[in-house]
Amino acid sequence: MAESIKLSRINEMLQNPKFQQNVERLQTFKIYPVKSEFPDELVLPVILSKLDHELLSAVSSQLHRFASLILKADGKVTPEEEEMLKKVWELTHKPKKAVPNVKQTEVDSNESLDDVIKELNELIGLKNIKEEIKTLINFLKVQKVREEKGLATQDRALHSVFMGPPGTGKTTIARLVGRIYKHLGILKRGHLVETDRAGLVAGYIGQTALKVDEVVKAALDGVLFIDEAYALSRDGEDKRDFGAEAIETLLKRMEDYRKQLVVIVAGYPDEMETFIKSNPGLQSRFNRYFFFNHYSPEELVAIFKQFAAKADFKLTEEAEEKLLFIFEKVCENRPKNFGNARAARNLFEQCIERQANRIVSIAPLTEEILINLTEEDIPPVNETVKSILVFDPKKEAAKQQQQQPDLTQISKVLNTIVPPQQEEEQPEAEQPEAKQPDADKKDGNNDND
Template sequence: MEISSDYINILKREGDKALTVCKSLNTKTEFTNTISSVVKDDFRGVSYKAEHILLRDVVKVFEGFLDIHQGSFKVVTKIKFILVYFYEKLQGRDLSATYDLKKLNELPLSSHFDKNINIIRTASFFEAVEEMENEFVLPSILLKTQSEQALNIISFINRIALLIVNADGTITEKERGFLKQMSDKTNNPKIFIKKAKYNEVPEDDTIEIVLQELNELIGLSDIKKNIEDLTNFLQIQKIREEKGLKSSNNSLHAVFMGPPGTGKTTVARLLGRIYKHLGYLEKGHLVETDRAGMVAGYVGQTAIKADEIIKSAIGGVLFIDEAYALTSGGLNDFGSEAIEVLLKRMEDYRDDLVIVVAGYPDEMQGFIQTNPGLQSRFNRYFKFDHFTAVALLDVFKLFAKKSDFKLTEDAEEKLKEILDRIYEKRHKGFGNARTIRNLFEKIIERQANRIISIEPITEEILMTLTEDDIPEILKTVKEIILFEVEE
């Protein structure tokens, strides 16, 4: 298929724009710092530029296109030419300036052309961490850092996908699906942050769905009432705004106080979604982290590390577990640097960032009192209590139901005895739902050992947990209490 001068001009125009963006990005300290967070540890010493990462993403488009055809598609010359052209362009070499139109059409006919294609396909332009190997890295970095260039790069990648798909002059339904997939993945790339977890808002989410999930949580009656009251208050504030009436200055930052395993992270995730649906946050996602995710061991590095995580939460909620650990390192600790960055960003993005700090009640009160800036910004406090023995049993039954298990009456009675005793002997660090998950896993292992020699193993046998599967009461209680005290 002949490559026209108009087609070359299209490629040149796209390449020039992309190269200009890349060169601009390379001058941004924040961008170059963030690269290190998504590169494999063994390659952190390599000086990567935006062009390298973009080339890697362009090859991902090419490979993705080949994958949807699963070997049944003969790659047309134009597609190969597109790949080679941008490979050269993003390295500063313009084929259209080096060769005339006749020569450009002859290039794909060269005996070395297909060999060069294979070299490009297997080249290591950028070694991404395992979690990002199948993702588009440059859009992820740019959206994570809130870069104004994100849209330009996302548009460029999608235009490359369109050029590849339309190279033979037709677009099949399968290829339309591929284009939609490319658009979805580039516009909503996976966000990876070391020492942090990124939680997206589910598709087709609504405020009704979130409130239903809140109501279905086991226990947490006071927390659910507090969240419902807050939701009603915020809805009324929005209605007042719409009618031109004055509304209260709503600080949405919160302190979650309570022991582990009581649903603090789950509630924070629901809260982000509620804020989104009420119009207080743009995205409503949740980023989970702790001291390890925000504090570095060298001067100047903590500010970079903390800033990256905080910016990734813009439009949503940043959940900092055991936040008091930021102030536990003494006078020469870098945790105070992370707090200063946090306070500054809370002010910079006060209209589209919510911070939730969490941990044990006494420690959290002490943490907030260490800094006047923290005291002035956090005025919503939620207290999470230990689950009751009844609630712990409900948690166990929920784990069992989700995994296709059921308890016999005798098994349930024995389990209740364990949970009653555990609850009576609970201490500050009792793990609540986490403890029950560990106990559940231990019990289904015991069941597996019991039934492995049964012939035949029916579905009923596989699903049923009997009294024999529940471990000895006193020994189990002692192990759980002692283990958690040590933890």
């Protein structure tokens, strides 16, 4: 361009106000706006990847080459431009695509392993989980050093089973684990792909394997997290169910991509034990088990305060005491499906609504009034405990048992209405007159008695 146009003309063009306007317009111009959770992706690579088209590799290479030619046009490449080229390569060769019933969480490229460990330590409770993850980190570090020195290493089977009630941090820990594996060099991306039965099982023959393949491809170089995985196994319930096909396909892909994929399955302990035992392939591939416990009342209060702090609220001393009393009452009778942190969040949302009703007519509304949650903002104890445990399976079972008809009572009622039939007396049959025995024989019989 510089050879065909005079330098004075180029300078004149650069100084023209419209030139900068046109540059800004080109930077924001989009031929086809993408509406998805990955709006920055390049449309063509995404489409070709979705279709599994043979031209994906060639098109991706050409797009990357074009970007490289532009950045190297001045004969030099700065470190910032190098990073930009790496990003372009990721966009062209590994396009991200949205998958139905699947949530994807990327890893911050600027964080370190120490940042992840610090975040792990700041989590409330989960003492046993933290210790097990630290042990796993140390083991993997040592294995990596042994590998570098040419020494024998143990098989790094990282597929895991997370067992515990809802709201105890299983998904959060799964995200942290993926990030840890990335910083240890085990996974390239370390991102988390979350799904459940709906994201893996289709309703038609032949479609389930395709769905599993699509989810697995999205999770490559990262962690695939399957919540309530036991729902895939429904032996005896429906012979037409495709959950078994999903399991078999997943097991095959775990073997095919054993160095690129880590799978974590999660759910209630009893159901997960049944699920793992339902297929020998599951038992052989999942050999790391993490047990998540219910939070204590004190931990639930701490979680509540954490929600409050993030939303610029704080509890008064009286409010905190009342909140602790509520959680103590709840924990005395909580069922296995108690929501733990979810219950704390729901209660927090109720409290800020009650606070809004209390302060809306106050004038002026100072910052202190807006921030403080008082004892009055915490709902009544008995009412709150009852609402949190409203779907307690134990109560439902007892209620159903009470509703079962008492057969003994029903029998008594029926007897009062319809008296039982009396057995008719049978007429005695005429008996022939018995002959009187001789006196001698009678005396003899008495001797034998």
